[in-house]
Amino acid sequence: MIIVFKPEASEQDIEHLVDRLRSLGLRSQISRGEERIVVGVIGDERVLQGQPLSVFPGVESVTPILAPWKMVSREFQKQDSVIDIGGVQVGGNRVVVMAGPCAVEKLEITVGIAQSVARSGARILRGGAYKPRTSPYSFQGLGQEGLEFLTAARKETGLPVVSEILDARDLGYFLEHADVIQIGARNMQNFELLKEVGSYDKPVLLKRGLSATIKEFLLSAEYIMSRGNQNVMLCERGIRTFESHYRNTLDLTAIPALQELTHLPVIVDPSHATGKWNLVAPMAKAAVAAGADGLLIEVHSDPECALCDGEESLKPSRFHDLMLDLQKVARAVGRDM
Amino acid sequence: MIIVFKPEASEQDIEHLVDRLRSLGLRSQISRGEERIVVGVIGDERVLQGQPLSVFPGVESVTPILAPWKMVSREFQKQDSVIDIGGVQVGGNRVVVMAGPCAVEKLEITVGIAQSVARSGARILRGGAYKPRTSPYSFQGLGQEGLEFLTAARKETGLPVVSEILDARDLGYFLEHADVIQIGARNMQNFELLKEVGSYDKPVLLKRGLSATIKEFLLSAEYIMSRGNQNVMLCERGIRTFESHYRNTLDLTAIPALQELTHLPVIVDPSHATGKWNLVAPMAKAAVAAGADGLLIEVHSDPECALCDGEESLKPSRFHDLMLDLQKVARAVGRDM
């Protein structure tokens, strides 16, 4: 931690702060420059997290030196984490595609889509049983029945299942049916839910909040890991900006930036990010070219009648073509698919 | 709903859409302009919510005519809602100040701050027992013990208590101790929690999400009201923008904009919005001048040692001076305080 004092700060102000640091077990190094006095904190600055040093008299600014996270960081673990999901490895050289309907609607439709995406090369089935909808008057998902349909689709296809959880109270049933627990963008800072899923070892797909910084994103992953669950995947799915021509702005720069900071795999969801099916393919290719470890793509056999997010769903034939294109891009950047 | 077709759309495309509308019980009015064909939907367009009309062949754009909410709207209820909180009316002519510490820490400190803010004219005590913290390594709140301290402070001062809930599983205990349930910014779209608090009639203070639009904010309030709870207050607390000189950007334009759209009271939290104690007073005055029905202000007797958000907490003497200033501003805009 570096603390800069205002030019008008008194010696007493500096002593007052140094005393406080000492009482917290930290030492100080005072540096008197030409225009400012600067105090460097020596010791574990993490004990200062949440300490309001900026309100101390005379303080102009406070700058941390260390990142506020630990277990998620590359410094803590040099090599990439590889997460095993029912035999499918995420985080290795192979780019993994997770595909399926936004919401689970009917048994046959779910199984049909699962079979179709499996044939095209998807390795994991996605599907929502609990749906967080902006309006209370929109379809809210089938709940437990939806999970059962997904289980049936897994039985038919062998694809492990990723599905979103909204409420810690559903976790028991959920753990029996899903292979990956998805924490949606709206729940990225639902800390009670993070703590809860952190106490199991079931893989977690953590989506970045709509306006979450890279820092907040990693701290939410740290919530899960610090409770013991090391199987965390990060998912960029578009952030909120001023641009309204597409639903969100897909932040692909987050891929290499995260890969520098953390050892966790980075997945990209071009479907929710763009909100328009015809933008999904170019963004999926871009994500792979930028180094994504996986993709989450919505596929529906009848988008016109989908109960949720039909606008962004690919028809199976379009998904099939996209998978062929993605293999070429993956190969071009030295990855398998 | 107004559906515009692309210039290259065929008659078949138009028929296909009109058929779909008919199957949903809606009629269509087709208008052939010089450059575009436009279909107007006649009937209750709310049945179209979530229908992906934009994926229908030939469709260029889809524009709703009606707001997606109902119970929160001025159209539904012309007169202002006035919420009664243990005898304190929020939403009437009187501007109500809710003040107290960010986090409840110790019994004596809590009671002391409560007595102090009561003397200065605050009508409701705020204090956090469950704290949503960005980092897992920050103080997470006292939980049930915190609620008990707040209850003790209420007994001493007569001030009703507003406190934040993070987890529906805590609601039982919570309802016995708090007079207002606060839903924090991070939980504005925790729809399961909204549904849950919607099933009681305990007043709810719903904070706007960090990047929530006015529309999403009102739809979250609609979640609560549509479950039966009519006692909802909206709270603007700063939105996330590119500006990082202050924690968030306080969006005061939301006050008159919301008051045009909804009958619910609008509260402003200048403390969390700015994140700096010296910006709280001017923003509190601005909020009252813009027409806010209430304020939520953090006060701490020893900000340097506060376990949470000491940076933005006012000392009791500064809060006292601010209350005197706020009374003048309230009077200048025709409000009591």
Next chain:
Amino acid sequence: MIIVFKPEASEQDIEHLVDRLRSLGLRSQISRGEERIVVGVIGDERVLQGQPLSVFPGVESVTPILAPWKMVSREFQKQDSVIDIGGVQVGGNRVVVMAGPCAVEKLEITVGIAQSVARSGARILRGGAYKPRTSPYSFQGLGQEGLEFLTAARKETGLPVVSEILDARDLGYFLEHADVIQIGARNMQNFELLKEVGSYDKPVLLKRGLSATIKEFLLSAEYIMSRGNQNVMLCERGIRTFESHYRNTLDLTAIPALQELTHLPVIVDPSHATGKWNLVAPMAKAAVAAGADGLLIEVHSDPECALCDGEESLKPSRFHDLMLDLQKVARAVGRDM
């Protein structure tokens, strides 16, 4: 400047940087903490502006200690700047209202509006002769003729005139006709124009760019002041955010934040910020309550027929009522009007 090294940085990396600093005339203080080595730069860190220290091998982060501006800062000049505009003082205790049409259209309309706003208490006349319009097919302003109409209105009313300049080539004619040169939001970083107006002593009203940070805003003012023109007023006029229910988000927190950092007067334009006439009055009152030194308000005698921004223009009678209300708010916060 504080330079933090990565844990894996070598002694050679540190020497390499220290050498570079030395060659720039700066000394270094090396501090070896438990987890990081930190180098503090001693000397005038402004010589480091634009130096890409972060690309030096082993460097993890670079944090400046001093603000990058000089003449605009409170540190450089403690007391508030007061700008004289034809006898009207901006920056003193009196809140100054500048009002008039968005665009100058016809002589009689311009004079009529000027007389009306003068009667209501406005002290400066605003009006656009050169209009920066998003679309090339929108009305682009009357140019020189518009400036002549403004001059005629000044003759009739005695109100000094503020008008926007778009092109340095118009400056000669402009200086003869306008009392204040307005630099619009879109030109806040048109540095050639800033340098040009900086070489006169005509007062400048510098509007904040749509997505300009406080830091960039002050550096643009520094461009003007560093060329010799000390008569700069800053104008907050709304920033671009994700919220689209109003045109921009008026950032009133910028008022006290700027007043802490700089001695220059701060003006607020609630008309362009909101883009809706019915939101102008509450935001104008809020701006005064937050400490604004002046307001810029659009008034038009026939908004339905205005050639520019009729949506946000107040009718003269509404402006008159607003001025009465503003006087009360100004008095409540200890200001004259």
Next chain:
Amino acid sequence: MIIVFKPEASEQDIEHLVDRLRSLGLRSQISRGEERIVVGVIGDERVLQGQPLSVFPGVESVTPILAPWKMVSREFQKQDSVIDIGGVQVGGNRVVVMAGPCAVEKLEITVGIAQSVARSGARILRGGAYKPRTSPYSFQGLGQEGLEFLTAARKETGLPVVSEILDARDLGYFLEHADVIQIGARNMQNFELLKEVGSYDKPVLLKRGLSATIKEFLLSAEYIMSRGNQNVMLCERGIRTFESHYRNTLDLTAIPALQELTHLPVIVDPSHATGKWNLVAPMAKAAVAAGADGLLIEVHSDPECALCDGEESLKPSRFHDLMLDLQKVARAVGRDM
């Protein structure tokens, strides 16, 4: 244009608006739905641009049906525009890389970098002679001398030159030396400059403003084209968002979105977008995978000593490796390079 009336609007309100439309030469179609009365405008709605219909009594909302631009649109010209720059075609199947230093500094360095990027496969040389710098105390570019160095580099390498112009008064000299006029992000809405470059036929590289919407971006291109210059290239270079871990957020979704709306080529600048050299390569690959027609990349032989943006400059050897990788990605998406 679709105009929706409030439920409380009177017949007189509707007549008043219809009269106004008639006086502008437009016909109206009135549709009386169950909850709202809607007026559709028949005729060329472009005459309504800038008309403040929303202030007419009783009006609830106004929605345009047509895009506000004309010449830039796909509807106006179906096939892709291909711009010829001294024999290099931009907008065809071949992805064109423009590379060089951020700022031109010295003759030998400029020529050396030009030779190096030419060898690696760049087809156009970029280099700044006039530099728009946030701070007045940063290096402002060499001006005319810089243009001469670029001309010398062109003579040595045969590479056409793209350079930024800041001031219309420099245009004469500029036209003699540069092959492409770059309009920087800060000048995207410097409409006088757009009009000026629109009156020549020299190719223009128009960069997207930091917070410009797709709509504003296209309207700025329309400014240039409506003056006669058809040789416009669009350049995405990152937008401003809340995320500050990288300089800007590169909005790659703009590539397919623009290609749907316009026939103009789309270039991407990953260097300015990210501001960090180690993020440039993944983002360059992602841009090509997403369908970009070209790239603008900063290369410097000695980034540590670069006078501008050394942080984001690639060393020649890294640029060389990147070009090899880009060729693979281009081929994977069916493009040449």
